Amino acid sequence: MSETGRRLTFEVFRYNPQDPDSKPHMQTFEIEEVPYMSLFMALNEIRETLDPSLQFDFACRSAICGSCGMMVNGQPALGCRTQTSDLPDVVRLHPLPVFKLVGDLSVDTGIWFREMAEKSEAWIHAEKAFDPQAQEDRMDDDLAQKIYDSDRCIECGCCVASCGVANVNAEFAGPAGLNRIARFAMDPRDTRDDDEWFEVISNENGVFGCIGMMACHDVCPKELPLLEVYAYLRRKALSTAL
Amino acid sequence: MNLLKPANTATRQLVYELLSGGTGLVLALFMWGHMVFVGSILTGSRGFDWLAEMLEVYFIAQPTVIVIFVLFLVHAALAARKIPAQLVERRKMIELGKGLKGAHEESILWIWQVRTGMIVLVLGSFHLVLMAIDVLTPLWGERIGIEAVTSLERVQAGLWLPYAILLICVEFHASIGLYRLAVKWGAFAKLGRSTLHTIERVILWLFLGLGFVILLVLAGVIPPPLAFLLGGNA
Numbered sequence: 001m002s003e004t005g006r007r008l009t010f011e012v013f014r015y016n017p018q019d020p021d022s023k024p025h026m027q028t029f030e031i032e033e034v035p036y037m038s039l040f041m042a043l044n045e046i047r048e049t050l051d052p053s054l055q056f057d058f059a060c061r062s063a064i065c066g067s068c069g070m071m072v073n074g075q076p077a078l079g080c081r082t083q084t085s086d087l088p089d090v091v092r093l094h095p096l097p098v099f100k101l102v103g104d105l106s107v108d109t110g111i112w113f114r115e116m117a118e119k120s121e122a123w124i125h126a127e128k129a130f131d132p133q134a135q136e137d138r139m140d141d142d143l144a145q146k147i148y149d150s151d152r153c154i155e156c157g158c159c160v161a162s163c164g165v166a167n168v169n170a171e172f173a174g175p176a177g178l179n180r181i182a183r184f185a186m187d188p189r190d191t192r193d194d195d196e197w198f199e200v201i202s203n204e205n206g207v208f209g210c211i212g213m214m215a216c217h218d219v220c221p222k223e224l225p226l227l228e229v230y231a232y233l234r235r236k237a238l239s240t241a242l
Numbered sequence: 243m244n245l246l247k248p249a250n251t252a253t254r255q256l257v258y259e260l261l262s263g264g265t266g267l268v269l270a271l272f273m274w275g276h277m278v279f280v281g282s283i284l285t286g287s288r289g290f291d292w293l294a295e296m297l298e299v300y301f302i303a304q305p306t307v308i309v310i311f312v313l314f315l316v317h318a319a320l321a322a323r324k325i326p327a328q329l330v331e332r333r334k335m336i337e338l339g340k341g342l343k344g345a346h347e348e349s350i351l352w353i354w355q356v357r358t359g360m361i362v363l364v365l366g367s368f369h370l371v372l373m374a375i376d377v378l379t380p381l382w383g384e385r386i387g388i389e390a391v392t393s394l395e396r397v398q399a400g401l402w403l404p405y406a407i408l409l410i411c412v413e414f415h416a417s418i419g420l421y422r423l424a425v426k427w428g429a430f431a432k433l434g435r436s437t438l439h440t441i442e443r444v445i446l447w448l449f450l451g452l453g454f455v456i457l458l459v460l461a462g463v464i465p466p467p468l469a470f471l472l473g474g475n476a
Binding site for chain 1: 335348
């Protein structure tokens with residue numbers, strides 16, 4: 001049961017890069033908390049009753065679309081999955097760092113993810129022509145589960161925002177990028193050989209750019225086993241070199 | 243393939259990573275052994291001097307101090323490559339770490355690992371040079387190497403303070419470093435991360451506790467608590 005009767009104070013980052021007169025600043029809003037209130041509900045309440053110009057993104061409201069990532073009291077989180085009952089009376093909201101700011105709390109994660117996918121060529125490289133009539137190649141259950149685990153990423157950008165390296169090095173593949181690389185490196189249908197993968201993985205912008213802060217793993221709303229993924233990539237790099 | 247970086251840097255990066263992690267591992271393990279050796283002071287000066295003499299007479303101490311110094315410098319140079327060069331970048335990381343503190347502590351611990359690493363580089367270099375002088379100069383003359391009376395004098399003359407700082411920094415840096423290394427490579431993964439973190443904490447407090455008792459004995463604040471093992475003659 002959500003706590004009720006609280007008056008919540010939201011300190012929200014405001015800035016519209018499209019408007020030359022806009023200056024980055026924090027704006028304070030106060031609203032009444034209601035039972036089972038999510039951040040999504042709270043921000044809609046603010047937009048409907050206090051300031052219609054407030055920009056933020058939401059689509060699915062069920063942690064699938066990955067569009068409502070934001071910094072909640074310094075921690076990346078999905079607005080739809082965050083209950084106000086889990087937050088203190090004062091909540092500070094910022095847009096996710098690293099990504100291009102659209103305005104206020106809205107960022108364009110698409111540019112970053114597209115660039116990452118293109119750089120690492122995050123798609124199956126197959127040499128065989130696809131035959132829709134042929135039976136699919138069999139895959140080991142454990143491997144299929146691991147690939148599925150990596151594929152559960154909704155590209156919300158929370159891991160990237162929490163990563164110290166991604167925040168200071170735009171070239172770093174980032175947690176979500178390493179997860180994508182691992183997903184295709186694991187896939188037996190991908191015909192890229194170990195030497196090709198070695199060049200992508202064993203790199204200061206690949207897994208060896210990671211400094212092991214581990215925040216990505218801890219903030220991932222989908223609870224992806226990111227640390228296991230990096231350990232897999234490190235060991236794959238080492239075994240290829242040996 | 244459109245690579246994240248041009249070819250041939252990959253092998254170099256792997257070597258750097260292995261060297262920085264490997265030297266860190268060896269240095270951390272050495273510190274545990276070092277603590278046991280220095281811990282001989284708990285039995286009194288006689289035990290300490292006997293052990294120091296053995297290590298020097300059988301030429302264990304001399305190559306060790308050189309090898310450890312080399313590993314120490316290699317580790318510092320390679321681990322430092324991960325520290326952002328710009329102040330603005332470091333500030334960004336610190337802010338990020340502080341913000342994440344409520345949800346998780348490893349980010350802020352990484353920042354403290356860097357800070358303690360810097361302190362260890364300075365104070366550890368001083369200590370290593372001092373030890374190198376102690377164990378290497380007797381090779382060229384009738385000098386006495388490491389001995390309890392000198393160590394007690396030094397600590398009591400004021401070196402207790404830099405040594406106390408060095409102790410805290412080394413133990414913190416080494417224990418969190420070992421934990422991070424294990425997680426990075428997936429070692430002891432079956433134990434789970436929280437268990438590894440707990441083990442790390444236990445090791446940290448254990449060696450910090452032992453280190454402070456040793457330092458108190460060297461500073462003359464308490465008598466050697468294990469002196470009875472050598473017949474009570476400290």
